[in-house]
Amino acid sequence: MSIDAVPSTAADSRSEFHEEWQQWHRRHEEARADPHGFLAVTGLHWLTPAPQQFPDVPGEWHTGDDGPVVILGEDEQLVVDGRQIRGRHEFGPIAERAGLTVGIDGGVLEVARRGGHDILRPRRPDHPLRAGYRGTPTYPPHPRWVLSGRFVPFDSPRSTTVGAAVEGLTHVYDAPGQIEFAVDGVPLRLTAFNGGTPGSLSVLFTDATSGVTTYPANRALTVGAPDEQGRVTLDFNRAANLPCAYTDFATCPLPPAENRLPVAVEAGEKIPYERLADDPAGRS
Structure with missing residues (x-):
């Protein structure tokens, strides 16, 4: 499988890459399982x-x-x-x-x-969904899913209305531009929203794995601030579930229609065990 990946020296190294991913995933899981986090919503x-x-x-x-x-x-x-x-x-x-x-x-x-x-x-910390949480399954991290891209800003931010995990609800965001990249030589682009830190970007997307091995409604990817040439890195190994993947008490936004990728992004977080098991604590 050939993917347009960010150039790196092979030794740079697989062990360092895996360790950094493990640290990211550990922090992500700890935040998710916080006593007053989304798993505790009743x-x-x-x-x-x-x-x-x-x-x-x-x-x-x-x-x-x-x-x-x-x-x-x-x-x-x-x-x-x-x-x-x-x-x-x-x-x-x-x-x-x-x-x-x-x-x-x-x-x-x-x-x-x-x-x-x-x-x-x-x-409430004793909510069964949080008390029984056993982590989120993921694809094994792999450097091939660390992709180079280019941020192309709009002339001015575009007001973008998207749906929500709750039927009938909508969210409105200002989209500063799009990110262009390629998988297997296929050119792709994603509309980006502003991220949680200055200059960073946030991308909501689905792909060919959605509803098969990954949560069907959405996944999210944080992208660091573009450099002076607009270059960015998309590390799909860090594609994460939003709260709605775990609980129906979330109001998460859905991706813009153009962010439905026609390729299988076999990286990042998969469908939570709670959804696979049809656990009443997660679906009430």
Whole structure:
């Protein structure tokens, strides 16, 4: 199989390459299994102008132009910024893709905004999905999936609307450009979004393995900042699952239509064991 890979000396070395990948994967798994990470989410609740109560969240909640509001019962409380809150509390407007975490009995509560909606997501360390987590299967890392590419910026960022893991929800991102690369001599390109650190890029994609050996909806790849010539490196060994691969309480974005690759990217994370086993803890 011939792949257009980043030139490197053979000794540079396979052991160093594997060690770096192991460190990345270890950090990724530790973050995923954090006591208050996505594996600990026990529910997804959508706030409306009408007051609502939820079985796993204290208080009565509603939202509107002024943001989420909770009214706590006499024996209920939240911990917000280290302070115990009782009675009525107004959180104020929350920006899209932002949120805050408050303390609740036995865990924490995420109060956030996704796709134009205010949501609540309680997280408890003893949730069966987290308690039973045994790691994520992956393809064996291989240098052949470390590919060279070129970032081609748009004249100006393009507003790009994509679907979400939750039916009926959409996300809007500004795409700064596309990444051009090749596999087996086949030219390909991926629309990129801004990454989590300045200058970095984030790519959502599917490929011919999606729904076969990898999660069908999406995988994500972080790409370092382009150099002065626009050159980037795509290390598909680090293609990672998003939270929706594990829990139906996630609102993950789907890839843009043009990011459906016609090749099999046999690298990175595979379908989680929880989805393969149809574990109720992961699919509730």
